[in-house]
Amino acid sequence: MNELALYILDLVQNSVSAGATRVEIRITLSRQDDTLLIEIIDDGRGMSPEFVAKVSSPFVTTRTTRKVGLGIPMIRQLCEMCEGSFAIESEVGRGTRLSLGFRLSHVDLPPMGDLAETMLALVIGSPDKPDFVLTYSAGGGDPYVFDTAQIRQVLDGVPLNTPEVLSWMREDLNEGLGQQDPFS
Amino acid sequence: MKSLAELEAIRQKTLNKVNLRRESEGTRIAVGMATCGIAAGARPVLTAFMDEVGKRNLLNVVVAQTGCIGMCRYEPIVEITCPNQEKVTYVHVKPEMVPRIVAEHVVNGQPVMEYTISAAEK
Numbered sequence: 001m002n003e004l005a006l007y008i009l010d011l012v013q014n015s016v017s018a019g020a021t022r023v024e025i026r027i028t029l030s031r032q033d034d035t036l037l038i039e040i041i042d043d044g045r046g047m048s049p050e051f052v053a054k055v056s057s058p059f060v061t062t063r064t065t066r067k068v069g070l071g072i073p074m075i076r077q078l079c080e081m082c083e084g085s086f087a088i089e090s091e092v093g094r095g096t097r098l099s100l101g102f103r104l105s106h107v108d109l110p111p112m113g114d115l116a117e118t119m120l121a122l123v124i125g126s127p128d129k130p131d132f133v134l135t136y137s138a139g140g141g142d143p144y145v146f147d148t149a150q151i152r153q154v155l156d157g158v159p160l161n162t163p164e165v166l167s168w169m170r171e172d173l174n175e176g177l178g179q180q181d182p183f184s
Numbered sequence: 185m186k187s188l189a190e191l192e193a194i195r196q197k198t199l200n201k202v203n204l205r206r207e208s209e210g211t212r213i214a215v216g217m218a219t220c221g222i223a224a225g226a227r228p229v230l231t232a233f234m235d236e237v238g239k240r241n242l243l244n245v246v247v248a249q250t251g252c253i254g255m256c257r258y259e260p261i262v263e264i265t266c267p268n269q270e271k272v273t274y275v276h277v278k279p280e281m282v283p284r285i286v287a288e289h290v291v292n293g294q295p296v297m298e299y300t301i302s303a304a305e306k
Binding site: 001009063065070071074120121126150154157158159161163165167168171 | 188191201215220223231238251252
């Protein structure tokens with residue numbers, strides 16, 4: 001995959017499959033420290049310590065349609081390639097936190113790519129549950145926050161995947177993210 | 185920044201349409217969004233279907249995602265189920281193919297055979 005936003009789309013699907021009601025995506029970029037941190041935090045069903053221990057293996061998946069699961073191993077490899085860090089904390093019944101660190105200036109770090117389209121794809125794919133919260137902070141200035149719980153509240157029963165609502169979200173995301181440090 | 189007031193206006197405007205959507209027995213477009221699908225380019229395909237359905241104001245069509253159906257080499261895969269018709273599976277779908285699939289299959293009920301899995305397997 002050639003965009004970090006595609007890895008994020010893929011990893012958040014794990015949270016959706018885990019029955020989360022809320023998934024937070026926190027992206028924190030620091031030019032000063034030369035770091036990029038991506039955290040994905042969900043309140044899904046969580047994993048046992050035994051499963052966490054083997055989840056980075058490409059031969060582990062919960063799917064029955066194939067025997068390989070590449071999402072976690074690919075991002076782990078990318079973190080390691082980019083002199084970063086990789087951590088999973090998970091508790092059964094509580095949820096999972098994925099912390100992905102990267103050296104921002106590393107030559108192997110892919111661009112962020114289209115984060116707005118990733119958020120839209122998540123909403124189109126799972127319009128009813130969970131809520132997605134994206135927080136993008138690039139040091140200095142306010143972070144950009146996109147929160148479907150807040151949007152859902154205003155819409156009061158109108159589904160998130162209504163075309164007019166999706167257009168509104170696309171504009172909001174592009175405008176909000178456009179004001180942040182683009183790093184690509 | 186976009187305002188929430190604008191969103192409230194959208195709510196007022198779309199409320200009736202939403203009820204229409206709920207009542208009609210419709211077509212389902214499911215895009216494979218597992219790791220294999222995403223890596224092969226499913227994201228722009230999913231949003232292209234949504235954009236096309238919005239542009240044509242099709243009220244009885246649902247765009248959804250599905251997991252991996254075990255044929256990763258054919259991704260991006262899109263399954264379309266129209267009422268009273270068998271499911272049609274499109275393979276190696278690109279965003280450029282989407283307007284034609286929507287016009288010919290979703291609107292006019294004629295699957296685009298050359299993009300389907302049966303054509304790919306020949």
